[in-house]
């Protein structure tokens with residue numbers, strides 16, 4: 001009989017996962033599998049988590065939450081060398097990585113994939129000893145995801161992020177960035193830069209059409225300093241699901257290594273969680289994480 005540790009975040013998304021717990025347990029039990037619930041903590045690292053996975057000899061870990069929950073679960077899994085696949089029950093506000101895997105649309109099928117052990121290795125990004133699964137960002141707008149009040153997010157969902165982002169616009173200013181991408185040096189005044197693993201970021205499906213989660217590379221999308229009408233054109237194209245690679249204010253690069261530095265104090269954001277201050281060295285760790293896939 002297969003056993004899965006269900007690591008659920010009680011506050012992610014609309015904070016209603018608790019009400020779905022019984023149905024999830026039922027879905028696995030009716031397929032002769034046992035679910036063991038583990039309640040996530042606000043702290044990044046919880047030694048009890050790895051103990052649980054080892055002691056119950058789990059066949060897999062299922063992260064129920066959003067991208068921030070997945071970020072914390074994959075970090076604990078990789079840092080503790082837990083050799084078990086990770087799955088996702090999307091129940092956060094935007095669930096970008098799960099959305100790229102197509103889980104929401106075929107949830108029943110996905111549960112069968114977990115139970116039959118259908119897995120794939122995926123790349124992750126690393127900065128020092130911290131991993132990220134979907135995106136790192138730095139510059140203006142960084143911090144929007146983790147600065148939004150939890151109650152606003154629970155009530156307004158993704159809109160809370162967008163409203164908070166709009167509120168940042170008057171404070172936009174160019175930052176003098178030096179970027180190294182696999183040996184190539186780029187010096188630009190920028191608004192912000194993203195490095196993505198999957199093409200889905202902030203619920204926008206086409207941030208980078210070429211991004212693949214198992215190609216051994218990450219994709220950088222850099223927005224140069226520009227005027228407000230130019231910025232609005234890029235925002236409108238992004239909302240319409242168009243990539244802006246041909247826009248003169250965007251620089252796009254695929255690489256396995258990036259270095260960001262800036263004379264100003266600039267914070268980063270990893271999968272919507274507060275990340276380290278620049279300078280940053282970002283590596284692609286190829287095919288590092290075993291995940292349940294459709």
Ligand SMILES: Nc1ncnc2c1ncn2[C@@H]1O[C@H](COP(=O)(O)OP(=O)(O)OP(=O)(O)O)[C@@H](O)[C@H]1O
Pocket residue numbers: 009010011012013014039040041042043065066067068069070072091092093094095096153271272273
């Ligand atoms: N028991 C808990 N109590 C309070 N906060 C928690 C708890 N467990 C996890 N957290 C924190 O909740 C935060 C939000 O989680 P998560 O990012 O998964 O949800 P979300 O923000 O709604 O979704 P998304 O990132 O997909 O938009 C994370 O920073 C996580 O550390």
